[in-house]
Amino acid sequence: MPSFADQAASELYRQSEREAIVEALATTRVVFLLGARQVGKSTLARQIAKEEHSATVVDFDDPTPRNAALDDPVGFVAGLERPAFIDEVQRGGSDLVPAIKSVVDRDQSAGQFLLTGSANRSAAPACSIP
Ligand SMILES: Nc1ncnc2c1ncn2[C@@H]1O[C@H](COP(=O)(O)OP(=O)(O)O)[C@@H](O)[C@H]1O
Ligand SMILES: [Mg+2]
Numbered sequence: 001m002p003s004f005a006d007q008a009a010s011e012l013y014r015q016s017e018r019e020a021i022v023e024a025l026a027t028t029r030v031v032f033l034l035g036a037r038q039v040g041k042s043t044l045a046r047q048i049a050k051e052e053h054s055a056t057v058v059d060f061d062d063p064t065p066r067n068a069a070l071d072d073p074v075g076f077v078a079g080l081e082r083p084a085f086i087d088e089v090q091r092g093g094s095d096l097v098p099a100i101k102s103v104v105d106r107d108q109s110a111g112q113f114l115l116t117g118s119a120n121r122s123a124a125p126a127c128s129i130p
Helices: 004-027 041-050 063-071 073-078 096-106
Strands: 030-035 056-059 084-087 113-118
Touching: 004 030, 004 041, 030 041, 030 096, 041 056, 041 084, 041 113, 063 073, 073 096, 096 113
Parallel strands: 030 113, 056 084, 084 113
Antiparallel strands: none
16 A cells, blocks of 8 residues: 555656646647556546646547547547547547647647547557658
8 A cells, every 4th residue: 555655745746747738738739648558647637628728628438529530530620629638549540640730730829739648559650740
């Protein structure tokens, strides 16, 4: 069982991560939170999308938005109200990130997309920016 000191250190670490993400959103068009499963990415991003950086939340574990994005990535991204948080972005297909890139190439404002994805080998190519 973690000690009280371990828990306090973990909370402090988490708080500094949260601040770093919020700070990145203030200056950067797309912020991508990439990491192993079960480390708390979705929880943290949802909190930020609700509190510090109000955003439309899309979760690609849900087949409805996932299939919409797979069918028509450009239309899906164009129809998203921004700021938008997309969870499990690697499940949206290989044309999704280029569609996001095209939107933010035309609109340079900061904090438009917060993306989270899992760091597995099959996700990496789908999420690389050409
Ligand atoms: N700050 C935290 N402290 C304790 N448990 C947490 C914290 N953040 C998330 N969790 C728990 O850890 C698990 C994984 O969190 P989740 O956000 O789904 O991770 P990921 O999106 O990286 O897979 C969930 O059961 C969640 O409730
Ligand atoms: Mg998650």
